[in-house]
Every structure is written in C-alpha cells, then in structure tokens.
Amino acid sequence: MGMRTNTNTTNAMNAMNATTTVPTRLDFAKSAPKVFRALVGFDAAARDGLDPALVELIQIRASHLNHCAYCLHMHTNDARKAGESEDRLHMVAVWREARHFFTEKERAALALTEAVTRVADGGVPDDVYAEASAHFDDQELAHVLALILTINTWNRVALSTAKVAGTDGRR
Numbered sequence: 001m002g003m004r005t006n007t008n009t010t011n012a013m014n015a016m017n018a019t020t021t022v023p024t025r026l027d028f029a030k031s032a033p034k035v036f037r038a039l040v041g042f043d044a045a046a047r048d049g050l051d052p053a054l055v056e057l058i059q060i061r062a063s064h065l066n067h068c069a070y071c072l073h074m075h076t077n078d079a080r081k082a083g084e085s086e087d088r089l090h091m092v093a094v095w096r097e098a099r100h101f102f103t104e105k106e107r108a109a110l111a112l113t114e115a116v117t118r119v120a121d122g123g124v125p126d127d128v129y130a131e132a133s134a135h136f137d138d139q140e141l142a143h144v145l146a147l148i149l150t151i152n153t154w155n156r157v158a159l160s161t162a163k164v165a166g167t168d169g170r171r
Contacts, residue, residue: 025161039153046146049139052082057106058113058144059151060092065117068155069165077168105135109144116148 029036047055056079063072076089091098095110102110112132115124133141157163 028157028161039150039157042146043150043154046143046150048143050143050147053079053084054106054109054144055147056082056084057088057092057102058109058147060089061095061110061113062117062148062151063155064093065114066152066155066159068158070158070163070168071151071155073165074168108132108135112144113148116145117152 056075059075060072060079063075079089080086088101091101092110095102095107099107108131111128112124115128132144136144
C-alpha cells in the first residue's frame, strides 16, 4: 500500500516554498551612516562642474558594465528627467557602433569609463587617457575620473547589498 499524501500539507508546503525569499541584506546607509555620507559627499564633489547629461552617460555605462540593474534603472530615469532622449539612452551600451549619437567629448568619457571600470583587464590604455585629456582640462578630467570611481563604488554597494531595481527611495 502506497503512502497517502495529505493534500492540505502538500499545498501548504508548496505555498511556503513559493513565498520563501532570499534573506534581506543590510541597509548600507543605516549600518554605516558616516561612510554613506562620505560617499554621497564624494559623489556630489565629483559631479561639480560637469555637464549633467555627461554625468548620467558615465553612470549608465559603468552600471551596464557592472551589471547593476538598480543603478542603471536609477540613472536612466534621472537622465530622462534631465531631458535625455530615449534614442541616446538606448545607444549608450553600443556607443562605439552608434558614434553619431554622441559628441567626441562624450565618446572620450565613455571610453575612459570603460577602461577605468575594467581596470583589472589591462589598466587604462595611454590612447584612451590621451583622448580624454584632449577633451577635458585637468580639473574636468579629475572630476570625470572621480565620477567614474563613485559610480563603480555605488554599483558595488548596490550589488553587494542586493538592491532591487525600481526601489530607489530618492525624491
């Protein structure tokens, strides 16, 4: 005689398995408020004096490369609010093949963003750095580099703490 399964027990177990979620990870801002505020300050200082459209393009490209859906969602929305076109937003990931959508200065910043984001793959090539320095003065270039560093840090914070795209609480 076979074992009889209680349908109610099976249904309850299936429902429990369906609603089981990954444990919530820490809230970085609440767990390390001084570090979080310092990062916010670093980010704000990096943006100072840079074209807001360029800021978003850099953050979007780094977020693509780092596979950070949370930051990608946030920065594409920020770019739209700032007046960025859908065409350009769709082309950021393939900017080399869609060069006519971006200025020389933006392309230089995107190339630098890729090199710095992937620095472990061979450093920042001299030609990429030279092209960026041809389009930005020293202060602007320092700010672009700082912005690339901050978005890479934000991407790592969001990925490490399992931030969910579309849950940005900023107003």
